[in-house]
Amino acid sequence: MIRVLAWLPLAFAAWYVLAPIILWPVQLLVTAVARAGFGDLVRNVETQGATMSFVTTLKPGRADVAGILSVDVNMLLYAFGLPLFVALTLAARQARWWRALLIGYVAMLPFIAWGVIADFLKNIAITASSLVASQTGFGALDRDMIAFAYQFGSLILPAVVPAVVWVLTHRAFLEGLRDPRRDGDPI
Secondary structure (H helix, E strand, O other), rough: HHHHHHHHOOOOOHHHHOHHHHHHHHHHHHHHHHHOOOOOOEEEEEEEEEEEEEEEEEOOOOOOOOOOOEEEEEEHOOOOOHHHHHHHHHHHOOOOOOHHHHHHHHHHHHHHHHHHHHHHHHHHHHHHHHHHHHOOOOOHHHHHHHHHHHHHHHHHHHHHHHHHHHHOOHHHHHHHHHHOOOOOOOO
16 A cells, blocks of 8 residues: 555656646547547547647527637546556556556546546536537437436546456456465355
């Protein structure tokens, strides 16, 4: 536990500084999903650092305001599990730690993308004004599913996925921690 706590500040610092590079595959994935699934709503996806800007086809909703609506999403909000996974992996001091890091990184990318897309959808369908939300064409059930996807993608996935991936990539380590007296025999 002490080794994990020692690695956490370093992992978070590297994650924050390197975020544009680390999250580049997320940007590609989100852009592909936005264009394929929401092409009628998303005109373009731009990235500045760790912030994705969705340029939409939606109008601001007021007659006296011309232009289009843009929605910014901070990808770091959904990627905080990456440094946690790095700290856990490095603290375990296992052989081929780099392999576990690569597997964990790749496994977490779709879940980070989930959070980013759900945040975008929540912003245009739920938290936007009714004039903007009405342009999306989402019904009540759609908004409920977006709310669930957002809550799941922001509260559950960023914390649970790194832990699950770490357990799956470090089974031998965890089995080595088992009490040798507990080989199926009662103590």
